Amino acid sequence: MDWSEPATAVMSAGTAAVLRALAGSDGSFAIREVARLAGISSSRAHQVVTNLAAHGIVIVDSRRGSRLVRLNDDHVATEHAVALATLRTRVIEQIRKELSGWKLPAVHASLYGSAARGDGSTDSDLDILVIHEPLSSATEQEEWDDQLAQSAEMIHTWTGNWASWFQVTEAELSQMATSNHSLIAEWRRDAITLVGPSLAALLRKRS
Amino acid sequence: MSTRERPGNRALAAARAAVAREYQQLAELVATEDRQFAHNAAAGNAVLAAIAASDAICCLKLGRYHTGEDHRAATKLLGQVRPDGPQLARDLAKVLAIKDQVHYSGVPLPDHRLRSILRSTDRLVDLAERTLTESSNKHDGSDT
Numbered sequence: 633m634d635w636s637e638p639a640t641a642v643m644s645a646g647t648a649a650v651l652r653a654l655a656g657s658d659g660s661f662a663i664r665e666v667a668r669l670a671g672i673s674s675s676r677a678h679q680v681v682t683n684l685a686a687h688g689i690v691i692v693d694s695r696r697g698s699r700l701v702r703l704n705d706d707h708v709a710t711e712h713a714v715a716l717a718t719l720r721t722r723v724i725e726q727i728r729k730e731l732s733g734w735k736l737p738a739v740h741a742s743l744y745g746s747a748a749r750g751d752g753s754t755d756s757d758l759d760i761l762v763i764h765e766p767l768s769s770a771t772e773q774e775e776w777d778d779q780l781a782q783s784a785e786m787i788h789t790w791t792g793n794w795a796s797w798f799q800v801t802e803a804e805l806s807q808m809a810t811s812n813h814s815l816i817a818e819w820r821r822d823a824i825t826l827v828g829p830s831l832a833a834l835l836r837k838r839s
Numbered sequence: 840m841s842t843r844e845r846p847g848n849r850a851l852a853a854a855r856a857a858v859a860r861e862y863q864q865l866a867e868l869v870a871t872e873d874r875q876f877a878h879n880a881a882a883g884n885a886v887l888a889a890i891a892a893s894d895a896i897c898c899l900k901l902g903r904y905h906t907g908e909d910h911r912a913a914t915k916l917l918g919q920v921r922p923d924g925p926q927l928a929r930d931l932a933k934v935l936a937i938k939d940q941v942h943y944s945g946v947p948l949p950d951h952r953l954r955s956i957l958r959s960t961d962r963l964v965d966l967a968e969r970t971l972t973e974s975s976n977k978h979d980g981s982d983t
Contacts, residue, residue: 757939773955781932785914794911796939800946808946815944 633791635752638719646672650680650690651703651717660693660700689713720750723791727758728826730786734779736772739763739802740828747793748822757796758787760826761819763834766801802834809835843907844916847898849974855904856895856967862888863964870953878948879941885953885960886941889934892963893917896927899970911935927966930959 634640639648653669654661661669667677681701684690689707693700704710715722724743731741745759746752762780767773784795798815800808809816816835823831847855866884869877890910897904897913900920905913911932918928934956941948 767951770951770954770958773951774958777933777936777955777959778929780936781929784932784936785928788911794909797936798940798944799952801949804946804949813945 633719633723633793634754635720635747635756635758635793636750638723639716642716643713644680646670646676646680647684648717650677650684651714654690654701654703655714655718660702662698662700666701724824724826726790727760727787730783731760731762731827734783736764736767736776736779738827739765740831740834741826742819742823742831743826744819744823745796748824752793754792756793758791758793759796759798761823761831762797762799763802763805763828764799766803805834843905843912844903845906846902847894847904848902849899849971849978851904852895852898852967852974853971855891855898856964856971859888859891859895859964859967862891863960866957866960870957875947878950878953882937882941882948882953882956885956886934886938889931889960889963892960892967893927893931895967896920896963896970899967899974923966927963930962933959934963 637645637648639645643651649670649672650666653666656669663678663681664674666681667674670677672680681690681692685692685701687707687709689704689710690701691704693702703714727743731738740761740763742748742761743758744761746756747758764776767776780795780797780799784797787793787795819831820835825831828834862884866881866888869884870881872881890913893913894904897916897920901916903916905916907913914928914932914935917931918924920927937948937952937956940946
């Protein structure tokens with residue numbers, strides 16, 4: 633999966649951005665507003681809307697001199713197109729569910745790195761920070777490693793990307809924070825929480 | 840056969856199994872040191888041992904091995920080995936999962952995590968050698 637814009641497997645980045653913008657609300661928008669919400673230029677938004685309108689996926693109302701755009705929820709393709717456009721969010725939700733189901737629960741897990749920033753590619757790893765309780769025995773450690781390997785396999789099946797785990801206990805996290813490890817700043821900036829309290833809350837707890 | 844696989848014969852398997860044992864012994868040796876990052880170096884050697892052992896097993900059981908840069912793709916090939924492929928793939932995945940953290944993070948690897956990796960590595964290296972011996976016995980048997 634291309635983490636900068638997963639939907640580009642089947643549609644342009646501009647189309648995906650417009651679909652996300654329109655799917656986020658029940659209302660109608662002027663082209664300029666669609667462009668602002670989608671984070672693209674007005675001319676590009678106009679181009680995308682014209683194309684989607686030709687397919688009937690969006691409806692353009694031209695009244696009183698203004699053109700208002702809305703999603704055609706009754707179109708057979710709309711639900712699927714929106715599902716593709718919101719793929720990244722939905723995959724993150726699926727990973728969240730997978731990690732929440734661990735038999736040995738994590739104290740915290742979060743996505744960081746290029747996938748979290750949205751600038752990854754099809755070759756990018758999904759960097760996942762996992763904070764866990766100290767493991768009390770060799771058996772527990774093996775069980776823990778097993779569940780991570782199993783989840784990595786699932787994530788690869790869903791996305792085509794490999795999970796790269798960074799595992800620490802709360803005490804080890806604390807040591808990293810004390811020594812001002814560069815990853816702490818990166819985590820603070822980019823991490824998307826998957827399991828447990830936010831990293832900021834955990835770091836506050838230790839201070 | 841995918842583009843990231845190459846044919847592998849018994850001679851290559853023997854060489855990879857021997858290399859795997861060397862890396863595994865280095866890993867065990869370094870693991871006994873109590874310097875701060877000795878465990879990271881031990882784990883690094885365990886990763887190399889597990890990859891070499893997996894190559895040997897794949898050559899012997901499937902007649903091909905993974906050649907891509909990302910060794911995690913090798914877990915898919917190892918998973919095809921019968922009857923224990925899924926467990927072997929899991930062992931390789933567990934060892935490879937630690938690679939980035941021990942190599943690049945600058946965070947010391949705790950003892951319990953290293954021990955778990957070494958157990959997985961041992962299983963792979965032992966199986967590579969056992970499979971090689973069995974293949975050797977079959978080979979000798981077919982000569983007589």
